[in-house]
Amino acid sequence: MARWQPDAPGRLAAAALDLFEENGYENTTVIEIAERAGLTKSTFFRHFPDKREVLFDKGAVSGLLVEGIASAPSAAGPLDAVADALEALGRTFFTADRREFSGRRQAVLNAHSELREREALKRIDLTTSMIEALSRRGAPGLTARVAAKLGSLAWEIAFERWIDTGNSEGFGPLARQALAEVRAAAAVS
């Protein structure tokens, strides 16, 4: 078995996505994923704490979000700061070349509750990070919580539209648009 090939985590993630698409999550064994990547079970668990985590990134998004919120103009309101952060995410993370991969990944996540569960936890952790970042900007506790939840919802909506193949717009503009719609909807609820 060839060793020392580059980017073991990336190869494992790609192999996992392929196999999950082909056979489903629960019908895919960690050993099978590792073998397709030319590796072994031991190495898999050295790079990922568990089977689900192979489809998730290691907290890079959180840093981007927090930094985006912190560096927004101090005159900006909470939701505007969130908009800036989502736009930063669009520039760095949700780039055009990752759109196809993101769509495939999301389809697999949606199809398996164990993966949706992990995604839900990640979303909560990100929302908590946003709340803390907004609080550091001086937003009152409840305002920060509401803004973070609305921002999270706008993110979700913008992501759906971004994945949707009929849509060729970038994630940033879609996020701003979604945030505006969410804000309007909140006003009439």
Place this chain on the structure above:
Amino acid sequence: MARWQPDAPGRLAAAALDLFEENGYENTTVIEIAERAGLTKSTFFRHFPDKREVLFDKGAVSGLLVEGIASAPSAAGPLDAVADALEALGRTFFTADRREFSGRRQAVLNAHSELREREALKRIDLTTSMIEALSRRGAPGLTARVAAKLGSLAWEIAFERWIDTGNSEGFGPLARQALAEVRAAAAVS
């Protein structure tokens, strides 16, 4: 081993909560839980699909929520319908006699990410139910999504305050109060 004692699921849940408090979630074995309840591993998995689920109820809450939203006065806005539903929850589920148990359970959930993960999934499923119920009342898609998320946040806040021992108010009034605060915070975001 004595058989045929009543309420096997309840005994299993009580035993699990005790053991999780004593030794932590990951240091507790399903076999230990079953033994403390006077049962076996087989019976445990006959009543619960997995170890985490022993601390969660079987979808009774969802029905209450959906029914509460559906039976709200047709003139009521989305958030008002949610308020009615949360109050119904307070009458049926978050009753005074369950407050201590709820607090213990929540402390255990907060302490273990595997359990927080399951809780996050449940919350998402409940939010989805609320969105559908609001849509059936005629709320536009985005409005329903926003109202459900804000309602979920108000629920969360009201529950925290309800658990807080300094607070002797019922869940219903706390939920109405939290919902009003959330609505106000949304207006200034």
Place this chain on the structure above:
DNA sequence: GCCAGTGATGGGACTTGGTCTCATCGACCC
């Protein structure tokens, strides 16, 4: 060119969660 050190990998034993099948027990009914 050889050799030691370092870090990533392989291998396998082991525990636990979870599934499955079959035997067994208790209650209830006739």
Place this chain on the structure above:
DNA sequence: GGGTCGATGAGACCAAGTCCCATCACTGGC
């Protein structure tokens, strides 16, 4: 007292995840 039915027990079995140790590839010094 025998038969039926639902809940439980018992044990084999597989996959996830942990742990420890051997092994290989690359690096640098000599």
